[in-house]
Amino acid sequence: MTWDETFAVDYERWSAHMTDDIAFYAALAREADGPVVELAVGTGRVAIPVARSTGHRVIGLDSSSAMLALARANATTAGVDLDLREADMRDLHLDEPAALVYCPFRSLLHLPTWSDRRRTFERVAAALRPGGRFAWNAFAFDHHVAARVDGAHQDDRTPHTLRYWVGDNRIDIIRDDGATSSLWWATKNEWLGLLDVANLELETLHGGFAAEPFNDASAEYVFVARRPLTR
Ligand SMILES: C[S@@+](CC[C@H](N)C(=O)[O-])C[C@H]1O[C@@H](n2cnc3c(N)ncnc32)[C@H](O)[C@@H]1O
16 A cells, blocks of 8 residues: 555545645636646645635546545535546646646655656646646755654654655655655756746746745745746
């Protein structure tokens, strides 16, 4: 069993603190004049309120069948129709170009290599209609914090240990039963480089979901990019 298959049942408690992003992604979805896609949709935490508040069809991709099963159940309970697909975001392919692709809760950090990210950004660019937007958020990595938590054990409902691997810019979250989730951190210039190679244009980079300016004290990247109208 992978981390995500066994972790799905605990995910909602794990993510309960994260709420600021919903209004941000819903506002972008309201401005979209076509299909909206969430990469790594998880349990539908964001996709359900986005679909409900905008009336847009939301396509949600995730590689975990267990997360998708929860998303399906949550959408039914909420009375919302989501188009859920089991797929890897690196293989994104749509029949109809999207007006908005978004990826909340730092999920792009699950992609291990530059080539995985490059491929994802190129797939997103190919899936967007001209002028369509790509939005995502990710931690701005603080090596001081990572070094401090390296080896720390958390005794919560999902007991786990954090490990920090300097050479790979990676944090492992290792559950006591051995299942591991890894996050590979990217710098601002790596994100900008990915936009560059995918021929996407930066629209905004903020330090939070309330349009805080991005500066040296920012702990989060909140990116909005777009596919140029002509290319
Ligand atoms: C932190 S959760 C985010 C879920 C949801 N977007 C949210 O904001 O609550 C990360 C999700 O990424 C999914 N995931 C990880 N790697 C993936 C990949 N390569 N393609 C698609 N989904 C992936 C996991 O299965 C998990 O559901």
